Amino acid sequence: MRVALFITCVNDTLFPGTGRAVVTLLRRLGCDVEFPRAQTCCGQMHVNTGYPEEGRRLARHFVDVFAEYDAVVAPSGSCAAMVREQYPRLARTPAAAGAPAGEGPPPGSFAAEVAETVPKVYELSEFLVDVLGVTDVGAYFPHRVTYHPTCHSLRGLHLEDRPTRLLEQVRGLELVPLPGADECCGFGGTFALKNPAISAAMCADKVHNVTTTGAEVLCAADNSCLMHIGGTLVRQRAGVRIMHLAEILAATESGDDRTVRG
Amino acid sequence: MNGDATFLGMPAFPANAAVAVRDSQLRYNLRKATHTIRGKRAAAVGELPDWAELRRAGKEIKDHTLRNLERYLVRMEEAVTAAGGHVHWAADAAEANRIVADLVKATGETSVVKVKSMATQEIGLNEALELEGITAYETDLAELIVQLGDDRPSHILVPAIHRNRAEIREIFRERMADWGRAAPEDLTDDPRALAEAARLHLRERFLSTRVAISGANFMIADTGTLVVLESEGNGRMCLTLPETLISVVGIEKLLPSWQDLEVFLQLLPRSSTGERMNPYTSTWTGAVEGQEFHLVLLDNGRTNVLADEIGRQALRCIRCSACLNVCPVYERAGGHAYGSVYPGPIGAILTPQLRGTASKLDASLPYASTLCGACFDACPVAIDIPEVLVHLRGKVRHARVERLGMRAAGWVFNRPARLARAQRLGGRLRRFVPGRLPGPLSAWTDTRDIPDIPPESFRDWWDRTDGGVQ
Structure with a gap:
């Protein structure tokens, strides 16, 4: 293939x-x-x-x-x-x-x-x-993680629980539910520039929900949404970092994921 | 341009929304109300195992009717006429207002009671009647609150959703006396006390007014029957007590038969109020004895919408408001920001199609969405609102600076080598990118940091390391 x-x-x-x-x-x-x-x-x-x-x-x-x-x-x-x-x-x-x-x-x-x-x-x-038919990809990531499903993954592709099934199999990972997970973060591509006030208000609520989970890492399958939420997390000095699903799934105990970190 | 005069001259959506989003009382009222209705709707829809089939049936009945609209309209006209009613055709708002004003004047009356109606708000009927010396009294509780408060509706189903009960008490105490029976001296903000004050105030109105004006949720072509769904019984007072009844109804409200109505009597209450069954469902066919009935069939831009292959699905709308209640943008901007009697996601696709996109406000409406898709999921007639939003975005006139930016981005993306060069330039300049960006991009850095630009793009890494092998 x-x-x-x-x-x-x-x-x-x-x-x-x-x-x-x-x-x-x-x-x-x-x-x-x-x-x-x-x-x-x-x-x-x-x-x-x-x-x-x-x-x-x-x-x-x-x-x-x-x-x-x-x-x-x-x-x-x-x-x-x-x-x-x-x-x-x-x-x-x-x-x-x-x-x-x-x-x-x-x-x-x-x-x-x-x-x-x-x-x-x-x-x-x-x-x-x-x-590939796998949910255990052999990953190791000993951190507290919350997952934001992102609108196009959730309502566009209907990924359902595929990403969380993958995360649940990661050794050491503690997956905590995100309140209001299905609500849009307010990115919306150029919406963030055309309607900045509403975009920021939506993100403020998303960030609030993220911080209430006590997670160290906010994970999603879309870096564009993460760039928006993460940019706000950094601006607020919230102490939560963003990671793409792939980066968590690539991480292993032996650290052979060095290519990931460049 | 047609449309409600009270919304004319408003700034574009982003400016309206930026003001609304700072109003903490509005934000609290809207969050509380939309989340409550959202939960009720989810429960009422979730308990039906065949919701998806009902939804498909609703969509298909509406599509079939719209494809054969001419035939069903003629059948409706014949049936209403046969049952002793009079049918009038109005091409636009001005014509509809003219017809209604003339009909009221012919009765010799100078006041009318109104059943809650979106069509009459769309054409600005109350304002038009006022110019003719006719006072229109709103009788729906929420519309009464809006009218007494010199306010504008901000929601299709719950026009006073932006008000809480403490504010409603103030409006009743200060304004009810100007319009009729005053509110009791000791009025509290207890919902029962507020409802009782409104009941006493309106009861006098019902018993003394001889002309009523309504819209309709559905029209059944087979028998010429009109159908109104409401929760208070005030609508039924208007529909039964007065001697003359005038109904202004958009041409897209038709259903072929009573059998089709069955589907919508399930879809609408569950989607709008989260109820299994609608409390007051009134139906009437033509004129009953001693009553005169007029039906004004309203186009007002609808046939133009019908001509648009993608946009026409907006005409399936049954005004349930489910899309408003689940919309994260509506929840934060409120209904007034949309500058139309149709706010929220459905307004963002309906208003620019009915009114055109000549004004800055109307041109900004297709962009009043993140395309998150919650509206499409909630719509009981499966209107793909994000699809129509994107379609309409392709038709509006764009700002010059945006056109240039998009053209430049397209030029870069058209050739991989150009993209690679742009990425390398970005990588070299990464240390000079300011924390606050200039111009339109400042909208990003006002509230967010920009990500660190990496020294090397993925494609350059791939080339340098032969895909990470070296």
Whole structure:
């Protein structure tokens, strides 16, 4: 099975440690992972901010880059949800929308390529639990951790308890429930810049809930939400650090996760 | 531009919300109220094993009706006329207001009682009647609070959700006497005492007013029947006591048959008030003896919405407010920030479609959401609100600085080599990034630190170490 890592532009640029953790983790589980150098961005920022043409161009590029792989793994619920929910819409032309039911998109069309590639794209915990069939990834992380499910993981991808099942199997890890976990943190991409007052108010409530757990680490499957919550935690000197799910799952007792820390 | 005159000229959503979010009393009232209703709805929906099927049925009935709207509207008109009612067609707010004002004037009356109605608020009927010398008295308890307080509604179902009972007591004590029977001298903020004061005040109104104006939750095309769901019985007073009844109803409120109504009598109460069954469900067909009945069918932008392949799903809305109650943005901004009688997530997709996006406020509404998806999950007719929000964002005019920024980002993302160069530049400049960013980016650093920019991107690490092997 040829497995490609879709690192996502945010992780590539700002959180390379998460990408290194995914590589470490997947190799430990016997999976040879490739990194297609031509990848850039899924186009979510453009589409969700109201620039569908730019987004469509990036979606075409994504499909070109990843079509040849058997599985594409993304350490981001949000970007995986973008591909799964929005690519078919971006590929839907007015003509295709009027096509008789039961007929697929014409072969070779963008819509056909999307229909082919999208089902092979997995968020990390989906790939681990559903494709590799593991929940104990051999990780060791002796810390008190709370998990924020993030909206696109929860309501977009319906990851359900996959991430927490993985965390529960980590030796030494104490998983504490997060009050109001299903509420949005207020990031919302460019929402954070367009509606900063509401975004900050939502984050203040999220941070309050995080600190009441007494956790040392706030974990999520999305670094963009974590960047927003974490930026507020640091500003408030709250003493809680953020970690991507992959970074916790890559950590082991022998410390062979050094690539993670760079 | 159509719409409620009282909301005209408001600033864009972010500015309104930034003011509202500092109002600690508003935040407390809204948090308490929305979380209470949220819990009740979750319980009422959760106990039904076939909720998903009901929801699908509701969606499909509405979609079928909207696809065949012309046919069902004509059938509705025929049935109402056959039952002794009069049907009027209004293309926009001005026409609807004109029709209603003329009908009231023909009766010789100068006051009307009103059943709670979103359609009449949408067209600004009360203000239009006032210009014609006709006083409209709201009889729904929450609408009464809003009217007495010279206020605006902030929620579809609970228009005075932004008020707590201490504030309501003050409004009753200070204003009730100006509108009719005064509040008792010793009025407390006990909910029973407040309800009793309103009951006595309104009872006089019901018994003395000869014209009533309502909306409707549903219209049944087969028989020409109108249906109103309410919790107080005040609506039924208006629907039965007066000699003339005028109902203003949006054309999307149609259902083909009574059998279809069964689905919605389950979906609506559980989604809106969290009740298993609605307390007062009134139905009427045409005019009863001694009563005159007029139905004003309102378009006011609805056929334009119907023409939009993605946006038209907003017309499935049954005004239950479940999306408002679960929305984290609504909970913190309050309803007034949306500048429309339709606030919250449904307002953010309905208002810009009904009114257009020419004003700064209306253009800002599709962005009044984090796309968290809680509204879509709660919607009893499965309106994919995030999908419509994104669709509408693609249609509004963007600020120049944003267009330039997005174009630049697109240019970088179009070529992996450009992205790598931009990342290396960022890595080199990492020590010079200020803690507080300038311009529009200051919105980020006002409340959050920016993450440390790593010296090396993932792709450069991969290249340098051959994927971590070296």
